[in-house]
Structures are given as structure tokens and as C-alpha cells.
Amino acid sequence: MQQERDALIVGAGPAGLALAIALTDAGFTATVLDAQPREALAAPLEDGRDIALTHASVATLRALGLWQRLLPEEIGCIREARVIDGDRQNAALSFSPRGPGTEVLGWIVPNHALRRVSFAAAADRPGLHLIDRAHVLRVATEPSHVELDFETSPGLPQQQLQGRLFVAADSRFSWSRKQLGIAADMHDFGRIMIVCRMQHELPHHDVAYECFGYERTLAVLPAVGHVSSVVVTAGAAAAERLMQLPESEFALLVERQFRSRLGRMQLAGKRFPYPLVAAYARRFVGQRSALVGDAAVGMHPVTAHGYNLGLQSVASLVHALCAARTAHRDIGDAAVLAGYERAHRRDSAPVYHGTNAVARLYASTGAPQRLARQLILRGAQHLPPLKAAITARLTGRGGLQLPGAAV
Template sequence: MDNPARGRIFALMEHDCDILIVGGGLNGPALALAAAKAGLKSIVIDALPEAARTQEDFDGRGYALALSSVRMLDNLGLWERLEPNAQPMREIKVTDGRVGDAQVFLGLHFDSAEIEEGPMGQMVEDRYLRRALLEAMEANPLVEQRAGETVIAQETGPGGISVTLASGETLRARLLVGADGRRSGTAARAGIRRTGWGYGQTALVCAIAHEKPHHGVAHQFFMPPGPLAILPLPGNRSSIVWSETEAQARAINALPDDQYLEVLRPRFGDFLGEISLAGKRFVYPLNLTLANSFIAERLALVGDAAHGMHPIAGQGLNAGLRDVAALAHVLRHAQRRGEDIASPLVLARYQQWRRFDTASLAAATDLFNRLFSNDSALLRFGRDLGMAAINAVPGLRRGFIREAAGITGDLPELMRD
């Protein structure tokens, strides 16, 4: 139980806000808005300058948002704005052969029509999601922003925690949250170590325009160097996440656009007709990294700061948003009970809720990548039979569909319908 004297000191100390959030990407702003619903004031510190955070051009990036994440955005008042530019994912096809090859289908086929809740998820472009979060923060009196600022030091006191910015400003709060990515400075300064390894793979990310409609179908195609995901965007466009060995990815990314497409076409197939690039190209080295703890004294980690995993299941942002929803749930109920929202007991509830789930998801994505990213005929035969068996059992298939939609398990309030 917390020391009553310490509680009195905590109550008398002055704070600039309830929560300092380091990281202004997607999870940080989402947490600020979720905390505001509980009456908690936040300051979001983002290293990017204002101009870089608000650019409107399409750069090729998009996110596969599970149904649970869509519900959360709706509960935060954002989905009404996002929906006109979103693309429902009505089906998911997982194949262990050439994309679009209709001769033999030994794989998984998930159809949203098999569950009552509607589409399993929605594709939303980065520019729309980021802008919606920024404008919602600007409109919320309980959220402040510090753009173009970096944290150079943090210190925990008896009743709060403070950070020093590169500009010299010092900010104080009851709780500090690191939403600052896989190389989290917030975690490092708190002495939180990480466990993980690289995959020797790099993801090439881009968007393409194509001749034929995708009908809202997402594809996951497994090749020996790594998976290729084709995710539907509004119109005749799709987002591509394409994994290759590090050396091969560097060589491909160095090619001009026309040659880049020549490498992609035979992997992609012709089931969507002629393709062309739409937007910029990106590369991301792939690794697994887990924080050994999601919490420290007056500190919590969310998103990639807590866990970074292979994009094979498209769950990176969804897992981060579930962290945000779970932390907001825990803080809201602690605030209602009059608890110190940053006490060890309160933060332990958050860690207990999220650590096992994220470790299990990371282990599953790691196993799937190792199982499918190879050219073993024996393994390929076994995994194809396994996928075909799941596909043939309606009850099992519906369970996988609901899992893909993110609507299984103990859901935080913001992710409930």
C-alpha cells in the first residue's frame, strides 16, 4: 500500500500536467486523447517540427486497423472524419504460392461475412490518421503539444517526474509515458533493458496503383526471403509491405522506379493488371525487440517503445493502440478511486494486462516468420496442409477471423462496441 505521507506530498506538488507523453507519432497522441476522456491533462513532446507533422501529400504509407482499433478511434471521436477515406478489408487471403494463382489454393481465406461485427478492419493512409490525431489534440483543452522538442534528461521525485527539454524547459507531471519507438530514450534513461534480435530482413514499403479493382481483399503471400503483403487502399490502389534479405533489399531500393517495379511485378503477379508506383518508397530493417519491463517508477511504455515485432501479421500499430487503450482504462479507474495514477500498484495493473499478450504475439510472429521464410519443401507441404485444414473448419476459421479483427480476449473499454 502507498505511504500516506508520500500521498500528501504528491497532492501538494505542482505539476504542469498529469501525463507527459514522449513521442508524437500515433500512439502518443492517441493516449493524450484517451486520457483526456478521463479528465487527465497531457503534454505531448514530439521531436518532429510542426511542418513535418502536418504535411498532406500521400507518401505511400497506410495502416491496417483491426476492428478493435477502429472502435477505439470511434470512441475518441475520430472515426467519423476518417471513414470517408478508409477502405474496408472484407477478405484476407493467405497463400504459400504465387499471388493470384487460381490453379491451386492451399491457404487461408477469411471473409468478414462470417462474423456479425462487419469488416475485420480498415485501411487508412498515414496522412489522414496523423492529421486527425493532430487536429483533435489542438481542439482539446486537456492536451498541449511541444513540437520540434527532444527530451535530454528525466528525473523521478517523491511526488512526480520531470523531464528537461533540449530547449532548456523543464516539465513536471505525475506520470511519464514513453511512446518514442524501438530505440526509446525514455526507456533507456529509466534503465529498462531490451531483449531481441534481427531477422536479416528489410521491409520495402510503397503504394501502387493497379488496373483492376481489389474488391477490399487483402493478400499475404509467403516467399522464401520473407512475406509480401498487399493491402487494399481506396480506389484502385494498394499498400505494399515486401520483405527481402537485407542485401537484396538494399540493392532493390537503390534502383530507379521503373526497375524497382520490374523486380516487384513477378512477385506480385498479374491478378490486378498493370501496376505503377503511387507515392514514395521506404525501407525498414526488421527485428524483434521487447522491453524487459513496460513500467518503472512513475513511468510506462506503450507501442514500439514497449515491443517491436515483425509486420507479418500487420499487428504493430494495433498492438500499440491496445496498449494505449489498456493504460487509459487503468488510469481512468485509478483516478475514479482517488489513487495516485502513477503508483506502483496502478502501473503494475497495466503491465499485467499487456505484457503477456504482447510477448505471446511477438513469439507468434517470430515463429510464423521462421516457419514461412524458407524454401524447405517439407515445411512448405506441412504448412500448406495446416492452412488448408484450418480453412476447412468453419468454427476454427471464424475464431481466426475474430482474432484478426482484434475482438477476442479482455478488451479495454475504448475497444468495446
């Protein structure tokens, strides 16, 4: 049996690794376990996802030394966002940065690049222990400590780890969350999101589009050069047909729905389908345990907040644990974890429920829903405080601040 660690984290995805790095940098010890082999974690395959990042998230990524490891060609930026309703040519709603020193609304980075730099930064931290190919068999959270049994290969002897805090970071379908007896409200939207990269003739000028069509919604997010990340959302049967379409026909369909704003378009890689299922855990903490990332809140991607909230959960948990240490308290203490629960519920509940409401409204093709959409968009466009609030959410300062670290 190994020495007791401060935190045992299941899931070496972008949230679990960010937490492990932040805890290590703050002087805690952490072990992360993942089912995948080390090679797959170190060089993740493209998964089609491009992640829109807020200013606060980029501040956190900088503080953890992850942002600095991305290649320049992996970082796109969004200077303006436009929302198009139905078949209209002009934007019903648009956002641009406000305030001095704020030139962009946010950034766009491929998910596999975020995973790669997270793994590389974790591997560089001597105090961070990573166990790959881990099949976790049992998690027991006792009043005094945590035990975790795992094996790395069937037939090899089981091993046990002990810690002071257990953290589930193993996706929205989290196995660990179930082991902790924490239920989650799952919502299946019955729709599929197809993501891919496309090249185009005309420059995108760093403008992101969300086009709410009546059968399909289309998002076009600016990557580097004449390349955009394209996201098509449709019902399951229609999505199946879109996946089967020859590349050139798929490209033409996107080009037409986008009204040729970027000229001729063609696929620049594979199409990846994602069934849309959102998850919200009933509790974010249990006895000596906490949930972070998608294991706590698995967002519908339409508002691009999943990983941003995941980093927010990491910042809130690390903040609570550092405060506990300063006050000479046990990091697994129920009152310490309750502080994290309150902070993350306050940050996530409005975004989660608001996003689901938007997703449902835009999945309906009925006349009342169309009218409601038009009224909401027109209202938002002509209501400066609402627009300012949404823009502030994207560009607002914040993010992780480790004790003694300058962000």
C-alpha cells in the first residue's frame, strides 16, 4: 500500500488533470487514475470538439502553465459573436467585447490539444502521481480517510490507495459518482451534434455564428486561418443521414445553410457525432468526496460552457481546500466541502438551466416557439443590460488564483 495522498482523483480528462496540477502547485499531494493507457492520454486523438474558452478560463490555464504549452496554430480567437434566427440574413443578436483592454470575446482551442497539454504539464510535476490503465474496483469514503482499490490488468494483484479526499472527474456518465451514491438528473435531448472542421474560401474575421434554423442549428466558430469549427445539431434520424452523406454533399448543405457567408466550404477532416445528454448531480460533495468537471455538471454544448464550468469547479474546490489548510482544518471536513458545494451550485445552476431552456426552445419547430425565439432575441438585442451581462460572463476576470501565484 502506498503512502496516504491528499487527493485521489478518478479521471485524467481536462478537468481531473487541471485539478491535480492546481493541487500539486498549491502544495498538496495528488494521485490521478484513468482507464486509458498513458500513450492515449499523452497524444490524444482528434475528437472534433473545439472548445470556446472565456477570459477567466484562460487565466486559469495560464496559472497552471497549460496555455503556454499550446501551439500558436491551435489558438483561434472570437472577436464578435452573431446569432441568426431562422432564414434571416442579418444577425438578430450580436456581441462584441466591451471595456478597455478587452479585444476578444474568447478563444477557441481543439479539445485534443487541451488534453495533450494537460497531460504534459501533469507529467512534469514530480509530486503528481498518475496511474494509467486503472480499473477502479471500489471506493470507500470513511469518516477518517478514503480507500480506493484498483487493478491495472486483470490477473495482476489488486492495489489499494489511501487518501484524505476522493474526487470524481470521470465524465458526465461518471462511474465514481454512482459509487458515492450521488444521483444525477440526466436530460436526453434526443438530438445529435455533428462536429467537424471545414476550410472556406473567404476569411471569417474571427466572427462566431450561431444559426438557429428550423430543422437544424448550425454553429460556425473561427479557428486559425481559413478554417472554422462547424457544429450541426439535428434530430437523431436526420443526423444519421447527415453522417452518411458524401463529404461534398455535406459541405454543400452547410455552405447553403450558412448562406455562403464564407464562400465555398469543404470538409477538413472527419465528422464526429455526439448524442446530446446533459447531467446535473444532485450533490457535488459527499463524505470526504467531491465531484468536478462533467461529473458534477455535464452541459449541453450550445452555450459552450462545459469545460469553462469544469475549470470553475476546479478553481472553487482548490480555493476551499487552500482556505481549509490556512485555517488548520482537515480538507475532507464536511463544512469545508459544503463551501465548495455552495460556490459551484451558485456558478453552475443558472447557466445549466438557462442553457437547457435555450436548447429546448431551439429544438422545437412549432409556430409559438418560433415567435418566442424572435421575441427573446429582439428583446436581448435591445436590452443593453442583458447583452452586457452575457458579454461580462465571457470576458469577466477571475479564474484560479493559487496562494502566492500571480495570474
